[in-house]
Amino acid sequence: MGFDVERVRAAYPALAEGFVHFDGAAGTLVAGPVADAITATLRSAVGNRTTVFEAGRRAGAIVATAREAVADLVGGDPAGVVFGSSATALTYLVARTLSTTWNERDEVVVSRLDHDANVRPWVQAAERAGATVRWAEFDAATGELSTGQYADLVNPQTRVVAVTAASNAIGTRPDVAAIAKIAHAHGALVYVDGVHATAHVPTNVAELGADFYVTSAYKWSGPHLAACVAAPATWELMTPDKLMPAPDTVPDRFEFGTLSFELLSGITAAVDHLASLDPGDAPTRRERVLASMSSAHAYTSGVFEALVTGLRAINGVTVMAAPPGRCPTVSFRVDAEAPAATATALGDQGICVYSGDYYAYEYFQSTGLRDSGGGVRASVYHYNTAAEVDRLLEAVENRAKGEDNQ
Ligand SMILES: Cc1ncc(COP(=O)(O)O)c(C=O)c1O
The missing domain is CATH 3.90.1150.10 (Aspartate Aminotransferase, domain 1)
Structure with a gap:
């Protein structure tokens, strides 16, 4: 059909x-259905997260359900889904947190094909740490970001390779899996901007080789909220600034203050909606x-x-x-x-x-x-x-x- x-x-x-x-x-x-889900949450008894009364349990369930939804959308682990107000905010959070351990011997690789949200947070974090920034160039005629150049750009000093899964200007889809292979061979982490790509193509973060994959729900029929997906073990290695009484556990320790439960309901509804675009009846x-x-x-x-x-x-x-x-x-x-x-x-x-x-x-x-x-x-x-x-x-x-x- x-x-x-x-x-x-x-x-x-x-x-x-x-x-x-x-x-x-x-x-x-x-x-x-996204607008309906947001409204329904706002119109029902939803408290702050706690298990001691029903309205608080609902809030907890909304968060857990939204993590599962994002994991289903991109092929990740629900326990590694971190929510934030925007992809930009999440990328700044990850860049700032990772860079606390960098020094002048370290390097990061960014690309000129990327949205600035996956460039400036890395450049500024590198500048603060005294680290070196290396630039991947695209071919102006073809719009391609060649994989080959990464063999020269990445070395054992590289901490992070930040690259887009798709350009928001001309749609180019770099070969992220091949770039990630080069990065991983040198022990670098790969931070993938999936904000443009998630809306258009099936996503599998493991196949991409993404250590981090960031996506924004307002680009795929959902509300203005974003998620950064990584393996829980990767988040475990990182120590963000946080409030004393806030949870120390992953992924919660990367989420600041009270989450927007209504928008999280919208995220789940958006993934359910995307899953229904094709009327097939696959079991999951x-x-x-x-x-x-x-x-x-x-x-x-x-x-x-x-x-x-x-x-x-x-x-x-x-x-x-x-x-x-x-x-x-x-x-x-x-x-x-x-x-x-x-x-x-x-x-x-x-x-x-x-x-x-x-x-x-x-x-x-x-x-x-x-x-x-x-x-x-x-x-x-x-x-x-x-x-x-x-x-x-x-x-x-x-x-x-x-x-x-x-
Ligand atoms: C490719 C890409 N990356 C990042 C962003 C920034 O996303 P956000 O608005 O969630 O910070 C955008 C927004 O247009 C984008 O298109």
Whole structure:
């Protein structure tokens, strides 16, 4: 059975507002069951975590259930799922904590393809420790991050290799497993930014070789909350700053203050929703997630191909590097105008795209495009349709011709 996009769209109440959303890379719409779960938690007796009364037990169960959900989504261990307000906050936490043991002999490797959330926390932590930062470069023409360069970048002094599972600017999917193999051969930890990738492809942290994998639920139909997944034994080796009475156990000692129980309910509902995209009846949620993400990826790849082919065919439009096998995200420019002008004009027509550097700071610095406004980004999510692509292409073509279709 094919991917039933109309059934999937019906699960997103906000689509009824009629906008065309190619802005999923900045945050997708929230699935209806997610909003319902958040509301239900807020409307019921949920206390702070304790086992001595029912409302407190509910809070504990919400946290445990959400850890299981994230583990099912990415293939991790629920006991190694740490929640935080954002991927940026979690990455800062991990970088700060790991770097307390670094000195001037140590090194970290970051990439210029990454969102700044997986660059600056490492660079700043390294600077404080006097450690060396080494940079992996992408190929501007192909958009690829070659694996080969890591053989030169990583050495026995390397503490961490931070790399993205997918670029939020051009969708490139580096060969993380091969990079991790090189890093592990030298005893380095691998920190993978899965914020863009998790929304688009099936994820298996073990296959990726990720020691840490960070993901943000608002990129995959959920609420504004993030998780960093690692083996419990990896967290055990780390000592974050924490309050005296707060738990010393893993993963709790990495979570500060009271968690947002309502948003955690939303995370569980989001994973359940993703698991239902494909109507198969595999016995475990993990299997249903994998089947659903594969089928959604096959669907979005077709829609995305039509988008990229269409953009390339428009005179006066430049499409940025288009690596094969990438996540369905493209950056482009209408040559005659600044990216912000294109995005604003499309926005006025109810078509949501992003413009600027989308925090892919190093990518746009390296390509030299940052100072002139970066790019226009369109990202296909599983609720987008071929008809929406036609609408976007027509609007872009009109901009390129110097006409507006209002
Ligand atoms: C690839 C990537 N990494 C990290 C982030 C930062 O995520 P958060 O907003 O949860 O800090 C984003 C957000 O756009 C992203 O696209």
